[in-house]
Amino acid sequence: MEGPPAFNAALEIFSIYDRLHKLETNALETNANDKKNHWYDSQLFSSVLSGVILAVFGFALTGRLEQSAKERELNIQSAKDMQELLVKMSTGKGDEADAAAVTLTAYGRYAIPPLIQNLQYSPERALAAEHGLDALAITVPEDLCNNLGTVLQNRTQRYTAASHAPVIRIMGVAGCTGSAQIQILREYADLIKRADAGGPGLIEYQQAVRDATPSNVAQAKQELANTFRLLHVDYAF
Amino acid sequence: MRSRLAIFGAIAAVLMTVPLCSGQTQCTGVSGGTDYKVLVDEVQFATAGGNQPAIALELLQSSVEGALEKVRHGVLARSSSPSTMLYLPCSGRHPQSPGEFNDLYIRTMASNHVILELWGTIFPLGDGQHKFDIHYVMFPVASATAPPPSGITATEKTMASKPTPVQVTGYLISARADLPAYFTVAAGVQAYADHRWDQAAPLLCEARSRLKNKTAQQDLMKFADELASKAGAELRKSSDPAGTSLMSEAQAKDYCTFATTR
Numbered sequence: 118m119e120g121p122p123a124f125n126a127a128l129e130i131f132s133i134y135d136r137l138h139k140l141e142t143n144a145l146e147t148n149a150n151d152k153k154n155h156w157y158d159s160q161l162f163s164s165v166l167s168g169v170i171l172a173v174f175g176f177a178l179t180g181r182l183e184q185s186a187k188e189r190e191l192n193i194q195s196a197k198d199m200q201e202l203l204v205k206m207s208t209g210k211g212d213e214a215d216a217a218a219v220t221l222t223a224y225g226r227y228a229i230p231p232l233i234q235n236l237q238y239s240p241e242r243a244l245a246a247e248h249g250l251d252a253l254a255i256t257v258p259e260d261l262c263n264n265l266g267t268v269l270q271n272r273t274q275r276y277t278a279a280s281h282a283p284v285i286r287i288m289g290v291a292g293c294t295g296s297a298q299i300q301i302l303r304e305y306a307d308l309i310k311r312a313d314a315g316g317p318g319l320i321e322y323q324q325a326v327r328d329a330t331p332s333n334v335a336q337a338k339q340e341l342a343n344t345f346r347l348l349h350v351d352y353a354f
Numbered sequence: 355m356r357s358r359l360a361i362f363g364a365i366a367a368v369l370m371t372v373p374l375c376s377g378q379t380q381c382t383g384v385s386g387g388t389d390y391k392v393l394v395d396e397v398q399f400a401t402a403g404g405n406q407p408a409i410a411l412e413l414l415q416s417s418v419e420g421a422l423e424k425v426r427h428g429v430l431a432r433s434s435s436p437s438t439m440l441y442l443p444c445s446g447r448h449p450q451s452p453g454e455f456n457d458l459y460i461r462t463m464a465s466n467h468v469i470l471e472l473w474g475t476i477f478p479l480g481d482g483q484h485k486f487d488i489h490y491v492m493f494p495v496a497s498a499t500a501p502p503p504s505g506i507t508a509t510e511k512t513m514a515s516k517p518t519p520v521q522v523t524g525y526l527i528s529a530r531a532d533l534p535a536y537f538t539v540a541a542g543v544q545a546y547a548d549h550r551w552d553q554a555a556p557l558l559c560e561a562r563s564r565l566k567n568k569t570a571q572q573d574l575m576k577f578a579d580e581l582a583s584k585a586g587a588e589l590r591k592s593s594d595p596a597g598t599s600l601m602s603e604a605q606a607k608d609y610c611t612f613a614t615t616r
Contacts, residue, residue, distance in 0.1 A: 211454070239384050240462040247458075277386060279465040315549070328467075330388050332494070332547035336465055 214241050218249030226260040236280040247283045254291030262293035266301045272325040278333035282340050289344030306341045381444035389438045394418050395447040395473030409519040415443040421527035425534045429560045433552050452506045464497040469540040484513045492540040503573035535564035539578050551589040558582035559610035583609045
């Protein structure tokens with residue numbers, strides 16, 4: 118019967134030294150790998166920093182949502198308030214309609230579409246709307262000019278010739294000097310020039326603008342000339 | 355984006371609920387269309403407690419329409435392109451003074467093809483006497499680009515007693531009244547602006563005849579006469595580009611004389 122192997126001191130020392138060496142090598146490799154890891158892989162982040170960032174993000178998101186909800190609520194409330202003013206504009210005498218239109222301008226860019234719409238109705242409403250739009254030239258000139266440009270650019274008889282005249286006037290008074298708006302005015306002036314020659318040009322104008330007659334052509338020509346003068350634009354009819 | 359849609363939707367809903375043209379002081383049907391329009395406002399008695407209607411507006415409107423259509427059809431009997439004229443009753447409308455008609459308002463009305471607006475006021479003078487003021491605004495005349503005579507005018511008549519509705523309409527629309535004269539000027543000038551030469555020329559000649567003996571309206575008469583000749587020249591040009599028309603150039607230049615003497 119064989120007994121346990123005899124203790125060999127030299128072998129034991131070698132074995133221990135070898136294991137120590139392996140452990141040291143592994144530890145160095147692990148440290149090198151740790152250096153390559155991203156900051157968010159760190160223990161600190163996973164425990165503390167990620168929580169902070171999440172809290173900040175949540176706070177910001179909640180703020181945005183609340184703001185959006187409040188804005189929508191305000192818009193709907195504004196529309197309700199605007200309703201009264203629009204009714205006053207449609208039923209009031211000249212001064213009352215004027216006052217209602219100018220009060221509407223407190224709603225800023227939201228007042229532009231209803232005021233433009235009112236340019237197409239009775240002369241009292243149209244004039245009140247024109248005064249309101251004139252006032253908006255001070256507060257929201259860019260929105261105003263863009264919207265008026267869109268009206269003048271329309272060629273599907275969406276607007277009457279009578280409503281295009283004040284649009285041209287306001288673009289002059291409001292100083293709509295953006296290159297896009299000047300281009301729109303020039304294109305409209307070209308349309309008027311062709312209409313002024315009569316025949317197919319007039320038919321083209323009547324197909325683009327509702328309720329247009331040669332007297333509207335003459336008026337538009339006059340308004341355009343005045344607007345070009347105000348905007349320092351050279352255009353020869 | 356949704357919030358924008360919400361507000362525009364709400365506004366659109368509001369606009370749909372607002373009548374296009376309503377109320378006590380505005381006339382329905384002024385905006386839109388290419389028909390010429392005559393606005394008939396109230397004729398009122400001026401009293402200390404406020405104005406009172408002197409005649410039902412419907413009666414006034416129908417009387418004015420009947421009288422002016424008779425004149426128009428008589429003048430345009432030979433016109434090849436008859437047009438429609440709308441006579442709109444403006445319930446509750448009674449302008450305080452012609453000063454309300456500023457340049458912008460006049461241009462807005464003209465762009466909607468409104469040619470004439472009239473209203474009247476009857477004032478008690480004492481001893482049963484009354485003064486009847488009638489105001490007329492001829493929008494195409496007032497908005498003409500050439501230096502035109504004023505398109506805003508009035509006539510005045512003193513009456514021995516408080517006029518009845520029949521007397522009111524009678525004074526407004528009688529054959530020798532001012533209304534048909536101003537109507538023919540306004541309609542003629544608008545027809546000229548719309549290049550309807552065959553209507554403009556006879557209407558303006560009719561206006562010239564009716565204004566001839568009105569000493570206070572000689573500027574208006576001259577304006578109508580000159581415009582009639584221009585319309586005559588255009589008529590000659592458009593009906594006969596070759597220049598072989600029965601109407602000579604000289605005759606076209608004095609169209610009204612030519613038209614009344616041939």
